[in-house]
Amino acid sequence: MKTATIQLEALTCPSCVQKIENATKSLNGVERESVKVLFNSSKVKLEFDDEKLSVQDVEKAIAALGYEVKKSQVKAK
Amino acid sequence: MQRMILDRKNHITWIGAILIVIGFAGELVFKNEVVAVWAFAIASVLGVAPIAIQAYQALKVKVVSIDVLVTIAVVGAFFIKNFEESAIVTFLFLFGAFLEQRTLNKTRSAIKELTEMAPESALKQTEDGEFEEVEVDEVDVGDILLVKTGAKIPVDGRVLSGEGSINEASITGESLPVAKEKDSRVFAGTILDNGTIQIVADRIGEDTTFGRIIELVEEAQDSKSEAERFIDRFAKYYTPIVLLLGILVWAFSRDIELAITILVLGCPGALVIGVPVSNVAGIGNGARHGVLLKGSEVIGDFSRLDTMVFDKTGTLTVGNPSVAEKVLYGENAEEALGYLASVERESDHPLAKAVLKEIGETTFSQVEDTQVIKGGGIAASINEHRVAVGNVTLMEREGVELSEQAKADIDRFETNGNSLVLTSVDGQLRVLMGVRDQIRPGVIDDLRRLKKLGVKNLVMLSGDNQGTVDAVSRKLGLTQAHGNMLPEDKSAYIKKLIEEGQIVAFVGDGVNDSPSLALAHIGIAMGSGTDVAIETSDVVLMNSDFSRLPHALGLAKATARNMRQNILIAVGVVLFLLASVFLSEWMNMSIGMFVHEASILVVILNGMRLLRYNLKNQHGREIKK
Numbered sequence: 001m002k003t004a005t006i007q008l009e010a011l012t013c014p015s016c017v018q019k020i021e022n023a024t025k026s027l028n029g030v031e032r033e034s035v036k037v038l039f040n041s042s043k044v045k046l047e048f049d050d051e052k053l054s055v056q057d058v059e060k061a062i063a064a065l066g067y068e069v070k071k072s073q074v075k076a077k
Numbered sequence: 078m079q080r081m082i083l084d085r086k087n088h089i090t091w092i093g094a095i096l097i098v099i100g101f102a103g104e105l106v107f108k109n110e111v112v113a114v115w116a117f118a119i120a121s122v123l124g125v126a127p128i129a130i131q132a133y134q135a136l137k138v139k140v141v142s143i144d145v146l147v148t149i150a151v152v153g154a155f156f157i158k159n160f161e162e163s164a165i166v167t168f169l170f171l172f173g174a175f176l177e178q179r180t181l182n183k184t185r186s187a188i189k190e191l192t193e194m195a196p197e198s199a200l201k202q203t204e205d206g207e208f209e210e211v212e213v214d215e216v217d218v219g220d221i222l223l224v225k226t227g228a229k230i231p232v233d234g235r236v237l238s239g240e241g242s243i244n245e246a247s248i249t250g251e252s253l254p255v256a257k258e259k260d261s262r263v264f265a266g267t268i269l270d271n272g273t274i275q276i277v278a279d280r281i282g283e284d285t286t287f288g289r290i291i292e293l294v295e296e297a298q299d300s301k302s303e304a305e306r307f308i309d310r311f312a313k314y315y316t317p318i319v320l321l322l323g324i325l326v327w328a329f330s331r332d333i334e335l336a337i338t339i340l341v342l343g344c345p346g347a348l349v350i351g352v353p354v355s356n357v358a359g360i361g362n363g364a365r366h367g368v369l370l371k372g373s374e375v376i377g378d379f380s381r382l383d384t385m386v387f388d389k390t391g392t393l394t395v396g397n398p399s400v401a402e403k404v405l406y407g408e409n410a411e412e413a414l415g416y417l418a419s420v421e422r423e424s425d426h427p428l429a430k431a432v433l434k435e436i437g438e439t440t441f442s443q444v445e446d447t448q449v450i451k452g453g454g455i456a457a458s459i460n461e462h463r464v465a466v467g468n469v470t471l472m473e474r475e476g477v478e479l480s481e482q483a484k485a486d487i488d489r490f491e492t493n494g495n496s497l498v499l500t501s502v503d504g505q506l507r508v509l510m511g512v513r514d515q516i517r518p519g520v521i522d523d524l525r526r527l528k529k530l531g532v533k534n535l536v537m538l539s540g541d542n543q544g545t546v547d548a549v550s551r552k553l554g555l556t557q558a559h560g561n562m563l564p565e566d567k568s569a570y571i572k573k574l575i576e577e578g579q580i581v582a583f584v585g586d587g588v589n590d591s592p593s594l595a596l597a598h599i600g601i602a603m604g605s606g607t608d609v610a611i612e613t614s615d616v617v618l619m620n621s622d623f624s625r626l627p628h629a630l631g632l633a634k635a636t637a638r639n640m641r642q643n644i645l646i647a648v649g650v651v652l653f654l655l656a657s658v659f660l661s662e663w664m665n666m667s668i669g670m671f672v673h674e675a676s677i678l679v680v681i682l683n684g685m686r687l688l689r690y691n692l693k694n695q696h697g698r699e700i701k702k
Contacts, residue, residue, distance in 0.1 A: 010185070012178040015135065015142035015349075018313060022138040038299040040185055040357040065134045066083050 001031070004055050006044040006072040008062065011037075016067065020044060023061050029053040050074075086127045090171040096120035097164050104161075117160035124167030125151045141317045146340045149320075150666060153337040165667040166341060173674030177350075180681040184354055187361025187688055188298055192291050194247050194266055199231035200224070202275075213282075220278045224269050233280040233287075236261045241272020248286055248619075289611055293371065294364055298357045300372030305352050308644075312349045319343030334665075335658070342654040342669040347676040351643030354684035359636030362690050367619035368629040373640070375615045378598045379630065380637035381580050385532050386571060386593075388585040389539035389546065392603050392623070393553065394514035396586070398427055400435035401495060401513040404486050406506050413507035415440045416464045417500045420455055423447060431512045432498055450474070454498075465501045468542075477501045483509065494548025496541060513545075516552065519624050524553055526627035526692070530634065534579075538567045568592040582616075584626070601626070631692040639687055643680040650676040 011017065017037045024044065025032045029052025036045045048058065059069045082089075096116045103112035125148060132144035147170055154163035200208040202221040213231045216222065221237065224230055230243065242254040247266045254270045257263060263276055266287035282288055301309070319340065327336035356373045363370050370376055390396050405413070418436045421429040423444060447457040453474065454467015465475045469487065472479065477499075479487070483506055490497055495511030524535055534556040539546045543560035550558030559570065571593050574581045583590070583597035594600035594613050602614045603621040611617055616633075618625045654672060657664045 010178065010182060012181050013143070013174065015140065015144070015316075019135050019138055019140050019142060022140050026138065038295070039353050040188075040298040041295045043295075065138070066080070066131060 001047055002050045002055075003034075003045070003047050003075045004058060004072055005075075006046075006055075006059065006062065007070040008042045008044065009068040009070060011039055011042045011067070016065075019065050020062055020067065023065055024058060027053060027058060027061055030058065082127050082130060086171060087175060089123050089127060090168065090175055093120045093124045093164065093168040093171065096123075097168055100161065100164065114160055117164040118155075120164035121151060121155055121160055121167055124164065124171060128167065128170060141320055143316065143344045143346065146316060146320060146323075146344060149323075150337040150340040153333050153340075154666060157333050159334070162666045166670045169667070169670045169674050173670075173677060176674075176678055177681060180678065180685065181354070184358045184681060184685050184688065185298075185361065187365050188294055188357065191294060191364050194229075195287065195291060196229040196231040196265055216278055216281055218278050218281055222276050222278060224263075224274050224276060226269055226271050226273060228269055230263045230265055230267050230269065230276070232265050232276075232278040232282075233285040234263055234276040234278045236263060237275045237277050239272060239274035241274050242270045244268045244270050248290070286611070290369065293369060293611065293617075294360065297370060297372045297375075298360050299353070300356075300374065302373045302377055305373065308348060308352065316343070338658055338664065338666050338669060341666045342651075342658055342664075342673070344673050346673060347643070347647035347650060347680045350677060351647050351680040351684070352640050354681050355636055355639040355643055355687065358684045358687040359632060359639065359690075362688050363629065363632055366625065366628055366632075366691075367622060368625050368632065369611075369617035369619070370629065370633060370636075371615050371617070375599065376633045376636050376640075378580060379582065379616065379633035382532055382582055382599065382630065383579040384534040384536060384574055385527060385582045385584065386536045386538060386567075386574070386597070388567070388583075388590055388593075389537050389541065389549065390514060391586040392517075392584050393520055393537060393549065394516055396514065398431045398496070398512050398514040400431050400510050402490055402493065402511040403435070404483075404509045406480075406483065406508070410507075411439075413500060413502055415442060416459050416462070416502060417466060417508055419444050419459060420447075420457055420464060420466045424455065428496060428498055428512050432510060435510070462502050463504070466498065468497055469499065472499050472501060472506065475501055475504065477504055477506055479506060491542075491544040492548060494545050494552070496545055516549065517623055521553055523624055523627050524555070527630060528554075530627065530630050532630070538562050538570060564590060564592065568596050571596045628692045632687075632690055635690050636687055639684060642683060646676060646680055646683070 017039050020037045021035055024030055024035050024046055029049040031047040034047035038045065044062065046058070048055070055072050055074050059072060062069055097120055100113045100116035100120065103109045103116060128144050128151070129148045132142065132148040135142035135144055147166065151163045151167055154166070196213050198210055199213050199216050200223040201211045201216060202223070203209050208223045216232055222231060222234070236257050236259050238259060240258045242256050243263060244254050245264060245267045248264045257274065264287060265285035283292055322343070323336045323340045326339055327333060352373070356376070359376060360370055370379070387393050414436050418433055418439045419441045421432045422441065442459050444457045444459055447455060449455055450467065450471055453471035454465065456463070456465045456475065458464065465471055486509055487497060490509065490511035493511065493513070495513045498510040498512060499506060500508035528535065537546065537550055537555050537558040539560050540562055541560050546558045546560035562570070567590065571581055571583055575596070575598070581597045582599035582601060583593045584601045584603060585594055586603050591613060594602060599615045600613060601616045601618065603618065603623065616629050618629065650672060654669055658669070
């Protein structure tokens with residue numbers, strides 16, 4: 001299990017939190033309960049199984065929604 | 078392609094605006110229907126493109142977002158050839174989003190300023206002894222780093238060599254530079270004003286004091302209270318319900334116009350955004366003024382505060398007692414003071430330290446048969462004289478006769494708020510000292526301000542005798558003061574207040590008061606050890622500065638009020654729109670979209686007011702001396 005903190009471009013729309021939450025939760029290997037989308041700091045924090053997917057896969061899923069990923073940090077749990 | 082359209086959203090907005098102007102000019106000025114229709118139609122198609130893309134992306138992850146509602150509404154309007162409406166709605170939606178982004182960035186700016194103070198690079202010693210610039214993430218514990226004048230300290234550590242002075246304002250809020258030499262501790266995010274030093278890294282990244290402050294503020298700005306979680310849950314189902322309602326209205330009335338108007342009016346924007354905006358602006362203001370409020374739950378509790386309980390020593394007083402008054406009895410005072418100092422030298426009681434400091438240079442003698450009398454003091458024998466040092470109880474035990482004069486002195490000292498230290502030699506009272514802890518400068522004004530902000534009870538708890546406590550309490554104008562309290566008595570007292578249904582804050586030094594800090598709704602630690610204060614407090618006062626307390630409370634109240642206003646605005650607007658669509662003639666899609674976007678901007682601008690909140694300005698006249 002790894003913990004990822006992903007910094008996004010500034011989130012401004014009310015529904016984007018929900019979109020990003022749903023998109024990341026549906027990925028196989030992401031711990032559903034751990035997903036936290038922080039509106040004001042424009043960050044996503046989640047735990048994932050690094051044998052099933054990489055942080056790049058998560059970034060890709062977010063980018064597909066139209067949100068730019070600025071930086072991500074992965075730490076072993 | 079999708080990305081390209083989204084990136085050009087702002088361009089599309091402006092082109093849309095120009096086309097709408099052309100459209101109206103064609104219609105009203107030149108009476109040219111063809112130009113008008115084409116201009117509006119092109120504006121609609123261009124404008125709806127980015128919205129439709131967002132809607133598609135949302136639907137892909139099973140979210141019925143506002144974009145979905147707006148896209149359907151615009152397509153519907155296009156379908157019934159109402160190009161003017163569709164053009165205006167798309168423009169307002171895009172323009173609203175543009176303004177929201179700008180204003181939101183502004184409300185978040187205070188916290189952004191803080192996080193941008195984080196150090197980014199470091200000069201790290203490589204194996205061959207040279208220093209090389211690296212990213213701060215690449216520094217490990219134990220690395221040796223070089224810091225030059227004007228640079229930020231990259232990590233928490235100790236000085237290995239060199240000297241300098243450091244501005245620690247980012248950690249302590251104190252802007253006076255602090256001198257550092259070998260073995261001094263240095264903190265990440267502080268700035269080396271002058272000098273060059275080499276340091277060894279002790280704590281890195283998020284483990285540094287600065288890293289923890291940032292993390293705390295970042296978590297605080299996004300923490301949600303029960304009410305907000307409810308709004309979020311509500312919002313999740315709200316948009317799908319509006320969509321369903323639109324479909325039902327269309328199915329029964331066959332009135333596309335009415336159905337799409339409902340879709341536009343149902344957008345929940347201001348409701349979702351209002352509370353987080355107040356929260357981030359309030360916490361941002363605090364961060365600028367050396368006050369960290371840990372989240373909106375804390376803000377809510379703090380703003381409804383009934384009672385504030387203070388620990389005395391180290392909180393209301395400086396915590397550094399000194400001898401304020403003394404009287405000597407009999408002859409050979411020098412000898413008596415020497416005995417007193419000799420006894421006190423063996424004790425680490427705070428009163429003993431104050432006494433020793435007062436006596437200064439003296440002749441020390443051999444102390445034998447030392448007895449510590451609990452709740453009394455110390456008795457010992459020096460040069461075959463029986464010496465007792467302690468309070469009145471001890472003197473009675475020792476059978477010391479107190480003269481009328483001495484009794485009067487003792488009374489006077491107690492009323493002045495002193496703790497008493499009496500010294501007897503062979504059953505004769507020789508020295509009476511009154512030790513007093515100084516009240517922190519400015520505390521009286523600060524307490525008055527707290528009262529003015531609506532705190533009903535200001536209570537002081539202390540381990541000192543009731544006489545001392547009463548004297549301090551009178552001076553400070555407190556509601557209640559209780560002496561002779563052990564730490565467990567203090568927490569029991571807090572518990573009692575909570576059981577009475579009061580909302581209680583406890584302000585203590587964070588060391589031996591942790592049960593009380595944890596028990597109170599709001600714990601505020603004043604310990605000068607930043608770590609303890611940050612971990613245990615719900616409200617952190619940088620540098621343990623008592624004078625920030627009124628600002629913290631005033632800000633919490635203003636923020637809570639701001640949140641309530643925003644909820645009221647949001648709910649009011651939705652109700653107003655829904656009512657007018659069924660009850661009035663003039664409501665249509667464009668007006669609905671305008672009111673909706675305007676309400677979002679109003680809540681953001683309302684939140685932004687908090688950035689400028691300043692207690693001193695609000696009560697300026699009363700406080701000025």
